[in-house]
Amino acid sequence: MRYLPLTEADRQAMLAAIGVVGVDDLFKDVPVPARRDAPVDLPFHAGEMAVEHRLTALAQKNLSAGCAPFFIGAGVYRHHIPAAVDALIQRGEFLTSYTPYQPEVSQGTLQYLFEFQSQVALLTGMDVANASMYDGATATAEAAAMACRVTKRAHILLSGDLHPHYRSVTATALQYSGLDVEALPPDPLGSEDLIGRIGPDTACVVVQNPGFFGRLRDATALAAACHAAGALLVMAVAEPVSLGLVKAPGDMDADIVVAEGQSIGNPMAFGGPGLGLFATRDKYVRQMPGRLVGQTVDGDGRRGWVLTLSTREQHIRREKATSNICTNSGLCALAFTIHLSLLGEAGFRRLARLNHAHAVMLAEKLAPLKGVRLLSQTFFNEFAVALPKSAAEVVEALARRGVLGGVPVSRFYPSYPELDGVLLLAATETTAEADMDALADALREVL
Amino acid sequence: MAETSRGLMLEEPLIFEQDSPGLCGVDLPEPPLVIDRLGGLERQEAIGLPGLSEPAVVRHYTRLSQKNVGIDSVFYPLGSCTMKHNPRINEKLARLPGLADIHPFQPASTVQGALELIDLTAHWLKTLTGMPAIAMSPAAGAHGEFCGLMTIRAALEDRREKRLRILVPESAHGTNPASAAACGFTVDPIPATARGRVDLAAMKAKLGGDVAGLMLTNPNTCGLFEDEILEIAEAVHQAGGYFYCDGANYNAIVGRVRVADLGVDVMHINLHKTFSTPHGGGGPGAGPTVLSAALAPFAPLPAVVHDDRGFRLVEHAAQSGAKPCGRLKGYHGQFGVFVRALAYMMSMGADGLRQASSDAVLSANYLLAELASELTPSFAGPCMHEALFDDRFLKDTGVTTLDFAKAMIDEGFHPMTMYFPLVVHGALLMEPTETESKDTLDRFIASLRGLARRAKGGAAASFKAAPVHTPRRRLDETAAARTPVLRWRR
Numbered sequence: 041m042r043y044l045p046l047t048e049a050d051r052q053a054m055l056a057a058i059g060v061v062g063v064d065d066l067f068k069d070v071p072v073p074a075r076r077d078a079p080v081d082l083p084f085h086a087g088e089m090a091v092e093h094r095l096t097a098l099a100q101k102n103l104s105a106g107c108a109p110f111f112i113g114a115g116v117y118r119h120h121i122p123a124a125v126d127a128l129i130q131r132g133e134f135l136t137s138y139t140p141y142q143p144e145v146s147q148g149t150l151q152y153l154f155e156f157q158s159q160v161a162l163l164t165g166m167d168v169a170n171a172s173m174y175d176g177a178t179a180t181a182e183a184a185a186m187a188c189r190v191t192k193r194a195h196i197l198l199s200g201d202l203h204p205h206y207r208s209v210t211a212t213a214l215q216y217s218g219l220d221v222e223a224l225p226p227d228p229l230g231s232e233d234l235i236g237r238i239g240p241d242t243a244c245v246v247v248q249n250p251g252f253f254g255r256l257r258d259a260t261a262l263a264a265a266c267h268a269a270g271a272l273l274v275m276a277v278a279e280p281v282s283l284g285l286v287k288a289p290g291d292m293d294a295d296i297v298v299a300e301g302q303s304i305g306n307p308m309a310f311g312g313p314g315l316g317l318f319a320t321r322d323k324y325v326r327q328m329p330g331r332l333v334g335q336t337v338d339g340d341g342r343r344g345w346v347l348t349l350s351t352r353e354q355h356i357r358r359e360k361a362t363s364n365i366c367t368n369s370g371l372c373a374l375a376f377t378i379h380l381s382l383l384g385e386a387g388f389r390r391l392a393r394l395n396h397a398h399a400v401m402l403a404e405k406l407a408p409l410k411g412v413r414l415l416s417q418t419f420f421n422e423f424a425v426a427l428p429k430s431a432a433e434v435v436e437a438l439a440r441r442g443v444l445g446g447v448p449v450s451r452f453y454p455s456y457p458e459l460d461g462v463l464l465l466a467a468t469e470t471t472a473e474a475d476m477d478a479l480a481d482a483l484r485e486v487l
Numbered sequence: 488m489a490e491t492s493r494g495l496m497l498e499e500p501l502i503f504e505q506d507s508p509g510l511c512g513v514d515l516p517e518p519p520l521v522i523d524r525l526g527g528l529e530r531q532e533a534i535g536l537p538g539l540s541e542p543a544v545v546r547h548y549t550r551l552s553q554k555n556v557g558i559d560s561v562f563y564p565l566g567s568c569t570m571k572h573n574p575r576i577n578e579k580l581a582r583l584p585g586l587a588d589i590h591p592f593q594p595a596s597t598v599q600g601a602l603e604l605i606d607l608t609a610h611w612l613k614t615l616t617g618m619p620a621i622a623m624s625p626a627a628g629a630h631g632e633f634c635g636l637m638t639i640r641a642a643l644e645d646r647r648e649k650r651l652r653i654l655v656p657e658s659a660h661g662t663n664p665a666s667a668a669a670c671g672f673t674v675d676p677i678p679a680t681a682r683g684r685v686d687l688a689a690m691k692a693k694l695g696g697d698v699a700g701l702m703l704t705n706p707n708t709c710g711l712f713e714d715e716i717l718e719i720a721e722a723v724h725q726a727g728g729y730f731y732c733d734g735a736n737y738n739a740i741v742g743r744v745r746v747a748d749l750g751v752d753v754m755h756i757n758l759h760k761t762f763s764t765p766h767g768g769g770g771p772g773a774g775p776t777v778l779s780a781a782l783a784p785f786a787p788l789p790a791v792v793h794d795d796r797g798f799r800l801v802e803h804a805a806q807s808g809a810k811p812c813g814r815l816k817g818y819h820g821q822f823g824v825f826v827r828a829l830a831y832m833m834s835m836g837a838d839g840l841r842q843a844s845s846d847a848v849l850s851a852n853y854l855l856a857e858l859a860s861e862l863t864p865s866f867a868g869p870c871m872h873e874a875l876f877d878d879r880f881l882k883d884t885g886v887t888t889l890d891f892a893k894a895m896i897d898e899g900f901h902p903m904t905m906y907f908p909l910v911v912h913g914a915l916l917m918e919p920t921e922t923e924s925k926d927t928l929d930r931f932i933a934s935l936r937g938l939a940r941r942a943k944g945g946a947a948a949s950f951k952a953a954p955v956h957t958p959r960r961r962l963d964e965t966a967a968a969r970t971p972v973l974r975w976r977r
Binding site for chain 2: 041042043044045046047050051053054055057058059060063065066067068069070071073074075076079080081082083084085086087088090091092094095096097098099100101102103104105106107110112114115116118122124126127128129130131132133134135136137138139140141142143144145146147148149151152153154155157158159161162163167168169171172174175176177178203205206208209211212213215216217218256257258283284285286287288291300307308309310311312313314325331332333334335336337338339340342344345346348349350351353354355356357358359360361363364365366367368369370371372374378380381382383384385386387388389390391393394396397398399400401403404416417418419420435436439444447451454455469
């Protein structure tokens with residue numbers, strides 16, 4: 041067993057030093073009925089070759105995105121990840137360290153997290169960002185809870201254009217907290233009236249930009265209405281590449297911004313792990329969940345970094361903490377920050393423009409098809425179309441033709457028959473024009 | 488900053504301080520010309536990201552990495568975190584395109600291997616613990632706690648019983664009370680005995696019709712197995728409550744203890760601890776949560792099911808035939824972490840996992856025995872996979888647990904966990920894991936004995952000055968909190 045360095049002689053010497061006969065003596069506190077005397081009914085140890093063979097066989101049962109024309113988004117996006125990102129995050133000093141509790145031997149982690157926080161603040165147009173949450177959905181739930189702490193109110197209003205998983209995670213997480221989560225019906229056309237539903241107990245309105253159905257929104261007026269009523273505006277961003285082209289939430293006066301950072305630097309990996317981004321205004325920082333890295337000096341007066349404001353956190357405050365989060369998404373944050381550093385201002389802007397241009401091209405190729413109706417008049421890299429038949433069946437038919445042709449909205453909203461024909465389609469910088477033509481051809485056959 | 492590098496003592500400015508405006512480390516094609524669909528919402532101002540070439544970026548992060556220690560570079564006995572070796576085959580397999588480059592919303596017919604992998608990982612975890620059901624979606628330990636408590640809350644609602652009090656030992660990790668509070672429970676602390684275990688009589692006295700259950704870490708945070716666990720579980724069940732076991736310390740008992748036989752209703756498993764997925768500087772982790780038959784119907788969605796047409800996902804309550812407590816995370820859980828954990832479990836096998844737990848416990852007891860002469864163990868052994876000491880051996884030396892930890896850095900080790908658990912004074916919690924050689928353990932023992940003797944010999948000043956062999960000396964955490972600087976500004 042290649043991961044176990046103790047020899048049988050070592051074990052005997054250690055048992056002798058402890059003063060027991062066998063290792064079973066060390067388990068004497070385990071009640072007899074719960075002890076196992078023999079290995080469980082699972083395969084015995086295996087070498088690298090055997091394990092690689094088994095998992096490669098499982099991998100080969102999947103159609104990977106690179107092997108098909110691919111147009112799926114809905115909160116997880118396929119982008120090109122520069123080779124340097126993956127090489128750097130696999131450095132053992134990053135990969136095999138933990139939460140930087142001992143700052144003198146963790147300045148690497150602390151400095152990249154400080155840089156990450158700065159990048160997230162810049163991207164979102166906010167004052168301050170934390171060192172990451174699990175994903176966009178859990179970050180949204182945390183933001184809603186934080187808004188209730190800040191405003192001392194209990195009503196949370198979720199837009200129908202917010203990602204359905206962000207909505208259900210928020211509703212689940214807060215269902216026993218005494219808060220009132222109101223989720224408006226799915227809103228593919230942007231017709232909901234959020235301002236009219238803000239009441240005296242409203243803690244926050246949660247909207248997404250670009251919306252789940254693709255539409256772009258200027259939330260400035262909504263923010264003003266929230267603030268006039270003493271509520272906060274929480275903005276979710278499921279595709280942060282959009283921030284290279286679309287007006288930032290901070291410039292629309294949002295109070296809390298949450299996002300899914302996967303699409304910068306991280307593979308889709310079947311949806312996990314993700315990377316929750318969380319940013320807010322300076323005045324709310326002490327109500328923030330999650331770890332924060334701050335700048336300080338060492339005993340010689342040299343600049344350095346530490347975890348800070350930890351009196352918000354569970355290891356100090358226990359049941360009074362702002363969140364129960366401990367382990368977060370450090371390595372995904374590292375991939376994000378390296379990718380963004382490689383892109384820089386010019387590269388990030390260009391990446392966003394490429395995404396948008398490809399999505400516009402795709403929309404222009406599909407809109408003329410018989411039966412296809414574009415629902416999103418504005419969008420970034422993803423839009424909704426209405427089809428004359430079940431989008432779920434269309435997607436299955438496309439898959440049989442080797443095309444991964446978007447996500448049927450009915451997958452999220454099976455109890456809304458009026459959405460059965462709605463299909464979400466995304467394009468990124470990885471989407472080739474030939475792939476778009478393949479989708480258009482396949483759709484022509486299927487519709 | 489005007490610091491200068493000397494040899495391997497590297498100084499590295501912030502990435503923002505290395506800006507060459509216009510430079511870019513990624514060559515992207517010029518976007519095709521289109522009429523935009525932004526509706527006038529184009530971002531106008533510069534974002535403020537620095538421009539760098541690829542070599543500059545690679546050097547920056549490489550130099551940052553050299554200011555860190557990890558398991559790869561040092562012995563890292565950080566108690567309660569299980570810093571064991573992270574095999575690289577796990578990393579290689581997680582990057583196979585068929586596992587990394589797949590989307591959570593692909594049609595099920597195109598991701599049969601991924602669904603089978605989740606199911607297989609679940610099978611291993613259920614078989615190892617003997618528990619009948621599992622929720623795979625929790626993202627980390629604290630999230631698994633939240634999941635477990637949420638299922639308890641849902642089960643109680645289903646029973647139409649209003650039980651809002653949760654018993655939590657004072658020695659518990661801070662996430663336990665924080666998770667309980669997030670589920671709307673009130674936390675009632677229970678004291679420990681002089682043996683470092685739950686005070687059974689005191690706990691029984693707190694039971695009643697308003698108690699939802701007990702959250703108990705076992706092996707506990709003092710590194711001890713709760714030897715009255717069967718009586719504890721029985722008392723909780725008799726009072727109508729559920730028994731949540733915090734599985735943070737599961738590495739001590741894998742393959743040696745059948746969790747189901749301890750009377751556990753729900754337990755989370757930290758894949759990033761027990762099953763060797765990398766800690767990554769603070770995540771990502773994964774916290775799959777095993778459930779008893781009583782709590783299984785309330786497990787959150789999604790769930791992977793298998794029938795004659797293959798594997799598929801159940802994503803909605805109406806399709807589940809159960810009473811799920813909702814959805815706790817986007818998509819289908821920490822899939823990339825599952826791949827690594829499954830590769831590890833397959834590599835170790837039923838025999839290897841049992842040997843790993845045995846060696847982890849053996850190594851901790853070896854530390855406990857060999858350090859007892861110079862340090863002060865808090866409780867009599869045997870311990871499980873962690874050895875707990877307190878600061879009585881430092882009494883009147885002027886050296887604190889913090890000073891002692893910082894001096895360990897200069898000896899070439901990552902310090903143990905300090906000041907946790909809270910039930911002993913100045914705690915030093917050491918978890919060697921099974922992946923350290925006896926030679927490493929012996930060097931560590933010799934170092935710590937030497938440090939203890941030095942402390943007792945009146946060398947407090949040198950402890951206060953530690954560490955010195957690090958990129959930075961002790962950092963001023965008070966100043967950082969008093970005037971927070973949380974981001975770079977031009």
